[in-house]
Amino acid sequence: MFRRILAGALALAVPFAAANVQAQEKVLKAVMHADVRVIDPVWTTQTIANIHGALVYDTLFGNDGNQKPQPQMVGKYEISPDRLTYTFTLRDGLKFHDGSPVTTKDVIASLKRWGAKDGVGQRLMGFVTKMEPVDDKTFTMVLREPYGMVLESLGKSQSSIAAIMREKDALTDPQQQVKEAVGSGPYMFAKDQWVPGSKAVYLKNKDYVPRTEAPSSFAGAKIPGVDRIELVWISDPQTTMSALINGEIDFYEQPTNDFLPLLEKARGVKLMKTGKIDSTQGMIRLNHLHPPFDNVKARQAMYYLINQEDFLRTIVGDPKFYRVCKGLLTCGGPYENNGGSELMKEYNPKKALQLLKEAGYKGEPITVLAATDHATITPATQVLIQAMREAGINVDAQSMDWGSVVTRRAKKEPPSQGGWNIFVTTSGGVGSSNPVLHTWIGAACEKGLFGWPCDPEVEKLRNAFGMAATEEERQKIAKDLQTRAMEQVVFLPFGQWDTPIAFRGDKIDNVVPNTGLAVLWGITKK
Amino acid sequence: MTSYIVRRLFATLPVMAVVALFVFFLLRFAPGDPAAIIAGDDATAESIAAVRAKLGLDRPMVEQFVVWVGQLLQGDMGVSIFSNLAVTRLIAQRLEPTVALTLSTLFVAVALAIPIGVVAAWKARKLVDRLAMAFAVLGFAMPTFVLAYILIYFFAVQWQLLPVQGYSPIREGFWPFVESLILPSVALGITYMALIARITRASMLEVLAQDYIRTANSKGLATDRVLLLHALKNAAVPIVTVIGIGIALLISGVVITETVFNIPGLGRLTVDAVLKRDYPVVQGLILVFAGAKVLVNLIIDISYAFLDPRIRY
Numbered sequence: 001m002f003r004r005i006l007a008g009a010l011a012l013a014v015p016f017a018a019a020n021v022q023a024q025e026k027v028l029k030a031v032m033h034a035d036v037r038v039i040d041p042v043w044t045t046q047t048i049a050n051i052h053g054a055l056v057y058d059t060l061f062g063n064d065g066n067q068k069p070q071p072q073m074v075g076k077y078e079i080s081p082d083r084l085t086y087t088f089t090l091r092d093g094l095k096f097h098d099g100s101p102v103t104t105k106d107v108i109a110s111l112k113r114w115g116a117k118d119g120v121g122q123r124l125m126g127f128v129t130k131m132e133p134v135d136d137k138t139f140t141m142v143l144r145e146p147y148g149m150v151l152e153s154l155g156k157s158q159s160s161i162a163a164i165m166r167e168k169d170a171l172t173d174p175q176q177q178v179k180e181a182v183g184s185g186p187y188m189f190a191k192d193q194w195v196p197g198s199k200a201v202y203l204k205n206k207d208y209v210p211r212t213e214a215p216s217s218f219a220g221a222k223i224p225g226v227d228r229i230e231l232v233w234i235s236d237p238q239t240t241m242s243a244l245i246n247g248e249i250d251f252y253e254q255p256t257n258d259f260l261p262l263l264e265k266a267r268g269v270k271l272m273k274t275g276k277i278d279s280t281q282g283m284i285r286l287n288h289l290h291p292p293f294d295n296v297k298a299r300q301a302m303y304y305l306i307n308q309e310d311f312l313r314t315i316v317g318d319p320k321f322y323r324v325c326k327g328l329l330t331c332g333g334p335y336e337n338n339g340g341s342e343l344m345k346e347y348n349p350k351k352a353l354q355l356l357k358e359a360g361y362k363g364e365p366i367t368v369l370a371a372t373d374h375a376t377i378t379p380a381t382q383v384l385i386q387a388m389r390e391a392g393i394n395v396d397a398q399s400m401d402w403g404s405v406v407t408r409r410a411k412k413e414p415p416s417q418g419g420w421n422i423f424v425t426t427s428g429g430v431g432s433s434n435p436v437l438h439t440w441i442g443a444a445c446e447k448g449l450f451g452w453p454c455d456p457e458v459e460k461l462r463n464a465f466g467m468a469a470t471e472e473e474r475q476k477i478a479k480d481l482q483t484r485a486m487e488q489v490v491f492l493p494f495g496q497w498d499t500p501i502a503f504r505g506d507k508i509d510n511v512v513p514n515t516g517l518a519v520l521w522g523i524t525k526k
Numbered sequence: 527m528t529s530y531i532v533r534r535l536f537a538t539l540p541v542m543a544v545v546a547l548f549v550f551f552l553l554r555f556a557p558g559d560p561a562a563i564i565a566g567d568d569a570t571a572e573s574i575a576a577v578r579a580k581l582g583l584d585r586p587m588v589e590q591f592v593v594w595v596g597q598l599l600q601g602d603m604g605v606s607i608f609s610n611l612a613v614t615r616l617i618a619q620r621l622e623p624t625v626a627l628t629l630s631t632l633f634v635a636v637a638l639a640i641p642i643g644v645v646a647a648w649k650a651r652k653l654v655d656r657l658a659m660a661f662a663v664l665g666f667a668m669p670t671f672v673l674a675y676i677l678i679y680f681f682a683v684q685w686q687l688l689p690v691q692g693y694s695p696i697r698e699g700f701w702p703f704v705e706s707l708i709l710p711s712v713a714l715g716i717t718y719m720a721l722i723a724r725i726t727r728a729s730m731l732e733v734l735a736q737d738y739i740r741t742a743n744s745k746g747l748a749t750d751r752v753l754l755l756h757a758l759k760n761a762a763v764p765i766v767t768v769i770g771i772g773i774a775l776l777i778s779g780v781v782i783t784e785t786v787f788n789i790p791g792l793g794r795l796t797v798d799a800v801l802k803r804d805y806p807v808v809q810g811l812i813l814v815f816a817g818a819k820v821l822v823n824l825i826i827d828i829s830y831a832f833l834d835p836r837i838r839y
Binding site: 035037038039043044045046117119173175176177179194195196197198199232234235236238239242243245246248373400401403404406407408409410412447448449450 | 558564570574577606675682690785787794801802803
């Protein structure tokens with residue numbers, strides 16, 4: 001009765017409703033893991049900026065579902081017999097959203113900017129001696145020595161993608177954000193409708209000429225499936241779940257693990273496991289600059305505090321969404337191996353303390369940067385702190401929001417002067433599956449990532465991987481690299497987990513698993 | 527009266543200056559660095575430093591302050607570090623949802639609270655009074671987010687009568703606009719209703735004990751006339767004050783309600799900006815909030831003169 005009365009009351013109000021001009025459009029409403037605040041995928045490595053980038057910009061190559069690079073903007077390409085000269089020819093019909101044609105000038109300027117900013121790009125550009133246009137559609141890239149990761153780097157689909165921009169945008173200082181997001185991708189960014197912190201809108205690029213091959217992740221035909229994509233930002237996971245169940249949104253990129261049982265039962269909602277290797281890898285980073293972890297023995301002692309099941313049960317809960325992985329390269333990925341895994345044999349807090357003492361630890365406080373507002377890092381840090389306390393380590397847990405952790409971890413000072421000893425973070429499985437793309441496995445000393453592991457052998461092996469000519473060679477180097485990196489403890493892995501995509505199976509089709517970044521352009525409405 | 531208003535408006539200038547000073551330096555002293563957030567997870571310390579330099583955050587703090595104040599004096603609140611959009615645009619985008627939510631919440635709160643408070647005072651210490659006050663206490667004690675989730679569960683998920691979340695601007699249709707505000711207004715309005723009802727009751731009780739009310743009753747005036755015309759008007763000053771405080775609080779953001787119902791208002795903009803250390807946005811917002819509070823207080827003070835002829839400025 002109540003429902004009828006209320007429905008009647010609502011019906012009375014209907015005549016006041018104005019016509020909704022968007023009703024006729026096919027609109028995909030997607031809630032991603034974060035909201036679009038930055039529109040330059042090169043300026044930041046934020047994943048959400050790159051999801052935006054992958055809609056708006058195109059790339060020369062795109063990785064397919066098996067993570068193999070396939071031509072995307074490139075029509076044909078040649079590699080010289082000495083593997084030093086790459087000649088790329090752009091395919092026909094490439095146009096920016098402002099109508100101007102994509103030329104090699106745009107491409108070269110874009111690659112230079114990306115190569116100055118992105119870690120993988122910097123590595124590639126370290127091998128490049130020159131890039132020159134032959135004409136408007138063809139250009140050459142000349143290397144000083146053979147590098148086996150050229151195409152993989154140009155097609156990478158995590159952190160900063162090698163987005164091709166207009167030359168005038170690409171000439172922007174890499175340390176500054178471009179002002180306009182004008183690409184040549186399948187969707188156009190509607191800047192006038194952008195409400196940072198709420199909604200980013202993308203309109204179908206009607207002039208986009210897709211490739212003829214079947215779509216496969218970032219490769220093949222990119223056929224815009226709807227007229228309009230709205231990346232709606234809902235910060236509350238419970239509200240997002242309710243909105244999906246109620247049919248107000250179509251796609252929920254990363255539902256909270258706690259809600260998965262409810263979503264599995266909800267009518268019309270489907271869950272899709274993310275791509276084969278697009279899991280998340282948990283990492284504990286030690287600071288190699290200061291005692292006790294400037295001593296390799298102290299670092300190795302920490303392996304005895306890692307029971308991956310403890311971490312994974314706390315973060316994820318349901319075993320079908322996690323896996324124990326005692327390696328540094330993504331388990332399930334092409335370079336998964338067991339090199340160095342024997343170091344993570346057992347959980348033994350007493351042994352950990354004993355080894356720490358042998359390494360010179362005398363009970364000084366160990367500063368742990370404890371994020372308080374992160375869905376996975378916060379509980380993982382608490383598990384680590386508990387294990388350390390169980391071992392009798394003097395833990396100085398400094399609680400702060402994630403924004404403060406990312407600031408503090410950049411400090412190289414000793415912990416007593418505002419520095420740190422340990423922080424916990426995560427890495428995407430696609431990037432972590434490849435020794436060159438996996439920047440956290442590096443040990444480039446002070447030029448490396450926070451924690452600053454320093455080992456020339458690790459760096460030598462990473463370079464060797466990049467220059468390897470055959471797959472067999474790569475497999476062998478990957479194992480040697482992981483063995484060495486685990487001995488040096490570049491980081492402590494605490495397992496891998498999946499976050500399935502949740503979507504309205506009764507409303508949308510052609511949802512594909514993530515491969516580093518969400519692939520949204522091919523989704524269609526029923 | 528005019529000279530009073532002018533004096534009060536001029537008095538806001540030093541208030542705003544102090545707010546500007548405090549907010550600027552407090553933000554800079556707080557931990558966190560927008561450059562580190564922008565640079566992302568895979569950034570090196572060097573690339574963070576480069577971003578910081580480009581944003582001008584490596585300059586001396588006083589120099590940054592002078593630049594910001596200089597911009598402010600020209601009406602420029604700066605540009606968001608992240609989105610590169612003008613702070614004024616970001617605030618303007620969020621103003622409509624916040625104002626709409628504020629007004630609809632007050633409508634719900636006042637429409638319920640005044641009758642409840644008046645009836646409770648009229649039937650003081652009787653069952654109706656106790657029930658009304660129990661309802662008010664419950665409304666005040668229940669956390670907004672709990673009520674919000676309950677409302678969402680029944681009205682949106684189970685009965686599918688109203689949307690779970692979102693805000694629909696009035697230009698996109700009147701009904702979608704109203705629809706998007708019903709649940710958040712009720713969830714938030716119940717708390718304010720409880721507060722206003724209790725103040726109304728207390729104030730009415732005081733007035734109802736006055737001699738002139740006894741006179742009005744004894745000369746045979748109808749109860750509703752005594753309550754609404756004679757008593758309520760004279761009990762209005764504290765009620766208006768508490769409503770005014772409510773307006774000021776609502777304008778400066780009701781983060782929980784905005785978050786649960788996904789309303790893109792000023793409250794969420796503030797929290798997001800603080801978490802991202804988007805200094806120009808936080809600075810601009812705090813100034814707007816301070817200005818709004820000063821203005822609301824001024825309006826309340828002026829309204830006293832109309833409600834109580836004894837008050838003159």
